[in-house]
């Protein structure tokens with residue numbers, strides 16, 4: 001059993017059946033997309049200071065789908081916001097594609113990182129096409145027709161029709177809101193996609209469909225994905241690696257079927273029980289990405 005902060009590495013990986021050769025776009029390579037080093041996040045000051053992250057390290061390699069899990073308030077969403085450059089570390093660094101995330105600026109962020117916020121966070125005053133094309137329109141450098149065409153392409157990519165383009169967010173189903181939000185996140189073709197509870201609020205059928213869409217886009221676009229999820233079905237359906245946030249840092253990371261056995265109260269509580277067993281049993285005998293994910297560094 002690995003010690004805290006340890007990656008489930010070579011020995012654990014060796015215990016797994018050999019993974020089939022993965023396609024080039026989805027294979028994690030030794031090329032970090034996200035590097036978090038010595039991260040401290042402290043809110044408040046003096047006697048009110050509240051430490052969320054304490055000397056946290058995390059590396060996300062190209063092509064991974066990393067699931068970040070942890071108890072409520074452990075700083076998962078804050079960490080995503082730091083990767084997007086929307087929140088600053090108190091100390092330490094968060095680097096995306098070799099540059100400090102905080103220095104990306106709004107346009108730079110949109111072309112490097114796409115974010116799917118929990119519940120979609122669509123602008124209620126704009127129709128579907130307006131929401132999807134917003135980041136391109138804000139650049140101010142493209143003709144309106146081009147922005148419209150690019151947004152239509154992205155709508156199609158997420159399985160929506162041109163007929164949906166003029167609908168308002170209030171007239172969309174939960175699954176459609178997620179798809180529109182995903183199209184918006186991908187409008188500038190970012191290599192990194194951040195997902196905050198991607199299937200929250202969806203019924204099981206819509207959740208499965210959305211997972212299938214995410215898997216297909218990860219494969220076809222060669223995306224690197226970091227997702228926060230409490231949903232075990234989503235975690236096991238998508239992730240190539242799981243990182244557990246507890247005690248203010250990443251206490252373990254590795255292939256999903258390995259991390260479930262890590263001795264930590266949160267891991268026992270999160271993966272234990274009937275739901276965890278069911279989700280684990282539903283895994284194919286050799287999850288394709290599991291073996292190579294097990295050898296990644298935390």
Ligand SMILES: Nc1ncnc2c1ncn2[C@@H]1O[C@H](COP(=O)(O)OP(=O)(O)OP(=O)(O)O)[C@@H](O)[C@H]1O
Nearest residue numbers: 043044052070071072073074075076077078079228
């Ligand atoms: N801007 C802020 N100012 C002060 N405290 C904050 C701020 N943003 C987040 N926090 C606090 O930091 C902690 C971590 O928040 P975060 O939303 O990242 O948790 P989480 O792990 O995503 O939790 P959950 O799973 O419940 O969504 C919480 O206690 C939250 O109240």
